[in-house]
Amino acid sequence: MAPSSPNLPNLEVIEVQLLLEGVYRYYGYDFRDYAPSSLMRRIRKIVASEALPTISALQDRLLHDPACLERFLLGLTVNVTSMFRDPSFFLTFREKIVPLLRTYPFIRLWHAGCSTGQEVYAMAILLQEEGLYHRCRLYATDTNELVLQKAKQGIYPIELMQEYTQLYLKAGGRRSFSEYYTAGYGNAIFRASLKENIVFSPHNLATDRSFNEFNVILCRNVLIYFNRTLQQRVQQLFYDSLCSFGILGLGRRESLKLSPYEERYEEIVKGERLYRRLD
Template identity: 70%
Template sequence: MNPQRDRSIDLETVEIELLLEGVFRVYGYDFRNYAPASLKRRIWHTIRRENLTTISALQDKILHDSACLERFVLNLSINVTSMFRDPSFYLALRTHVVPLLRTYPFIRIWHAGCATGEEVYSMAILLQEENLYHRCRLYATDINEEVIKKAKTGIFPVQLMQEYTQNYLQAGGKRSFSEYYTAAYNSAIFRTSLKENMVFSQHNLVTDSSFNEFHVILCRNVLIYFNQELQAQVYQLFHESLINFGILGLGKPETLKFTAYEQKYQQLVATEKLYRRVS
């Protein structure tokens, strides 16, 4: 056993704990229960980008420089996303969820952890094609204010449209995907009509409470960054926010199995992690 090696590991753990505690106490962002491996990787990524060499130096800079804090939060909250990501998920929404939504006079859908908004616009397109969007309200939230601002614009890189078109078609798209956007200056600007029923807002799944009652909550590939304690906290938030028989959609790596909420849902489409609240 190498005592110096053990000491360095312990120091790194202590430094991370102090950093996260400081961020929580000063700014109110609570990352203390994020999955350790992913968290450590993103912290060191931020250290390199800030031209620093230690976690303690990053803590000092963050606590005295709110701009550095914003960059840190952005780095910790970035999720990979795309339009109609996992096309089979959207096909399952069309096939199994849309018929349920038709039974409601008005529909509230929450995209929790929406990042830059690609999946919100995907949902709007799907609902327009199913003639449901006019009686829907899409609430899109994220912890990071910068990505919310970007999501509001409805502007995405035009070079991604070929990939998104393939996703759209595999997801059961009924029109030409190019009808939904205008290409200009290397950007794809999506139709204003898609944003009519969207509400974008900053919301922290860790520290903020329920803000409405929803028919559908989608939170895909966000909980993988949380430890079990924090996941349980978020599942409680979702359960409190869903109407009875409401739909919860998770990412492929995520599951309600072995949680306190497993018996409160039935699997609607097991392969796509779509659940229906039953109690």
């Protein structure tokens, strides 16, 4: 007998679990510990955009059509970002963190979950203005290789530049923001000099290990999309990847409060989500 309508949401949950397990086993992308409510919304949107009747039909298409995987990754991963988003964070970084970084002969920064790269270029601009960029290496990683390609290009719609300029100035910018890009064909193309010390590379926070020791790790507005198990795994990864007294930067809606690592960091400026490892 077919299940009654009240049971249909439970069927969808099973379908999602099977879908994510199939994607992990066949392609190696692990979304099994992403926050379920956000995940369900995104998967339903993908099912609708593919004009499919069920989540199970999406699983079938995904496992037999690599082009569908690309669309799935774009729809599932969170790519909402901006340049100098939450400008007080960058102002605090400039005023409180940069003086600490000046004490290092060479500085490694990791932008984990960099999306299309706006925050990476924002940090490159900040470090250039502070005279530190020449002794920095910025590692920009994301699960989604399609958004990484966009990040490498450093090309963004010109209509965003007015907003980015305002955020740049609020973040303590010291020049004319237009110096950092050239305009053409409706786009802003950011200067090649900003890319010289940036390494773009795929990295899956859910499954991959640490790949270096860093002075700074920034992972802003990513952990909110993970469940508690995956959040703790990533917090362990970041702790293991930071040098002694290294800096961890999180998003405005994220925190180490009540996590197993709360006592291992001090918050540098309350509310800005910039933490310093204590050992």
